[in-house]
Amino acid sequence: MSDSTTQSELSQVLDGIRPMQSQIQNLTLEVKVNQTETREKFNTIDEKFDKV
Incomplete structure (x- = not known):
């Protein structure tokens, strides 16, 4: 038997x-x-590595 709501x-x-x-x-x-924000930080790090 089911209860009514x-x-x-x-x-x-x-x-x-x-x-x-x-x-x-x-x-x-x-x-x-x-x-x-995390993606932007990684992109910044990638750019710095590319410059090195």
């Missing part, structure tokens, strides 16, 4: 998930920024 219960679950979604988006952006 009420609209109110679903709303509570969604209300709990929404802040997590925002946090995940912020973390994803942070990772992308860090990847870009």
Whole structure:
């Protein structure tokens, strides 16, 4: 026998998930920024090695 889920219960679950979604988006952006910064540092190092 399956339990029914009420609209109110679903709303509570969604209300709990929404802040997590925002946090995940912020973390994803942070990772992308860090990847870009790391790539730029490696490119700078590569340029210095090319000059040597």
